[in-house]
Amino acid sequence: MTAFFAVPGDRFGCPDFELAGVDVNRTIAVTSFPRQPIGLSKAIQPQDCICPELKGDGIQQCASLLRMATQPLSKDEVYKLYADGFLDAEHWCNREEFTQECEEREKREAARKLEL
Secondary structure: OHHHHHOOHHHOOOOOOOOOOOOOOOOOEEOOOOOOOOOHHHHOOHHHEEOOOOOOOOHHHHHHHHHHHHOOOOHHHHHHHHHHHHHHHHHHHHHHHHHHHHHHHHHHHHHHHHHO
């Protein structure tokens, strides 16, 4: 949570390396909260954020996550939180691979059209 106070609130603790003068191709935010209720949807594009999908209006979901962040958890809750995060990352990776495949296909098609 300390990173939250080091950057503008709409970045929810995710640093902007470009503003810091660090040369990066891309910054990926990782959060255990869905991006919409915490304001990340304004500062970070969906393709640049690994997070859970929003369930309903997100109130119950965020309340549960806040409880887990501020109170002791059972071993089962910790394992479930870890497994959920792993699935969120896996879904993001799958979407990212699909996007890259589509971009590569478009480049090949454009190159083929130029050859004709």
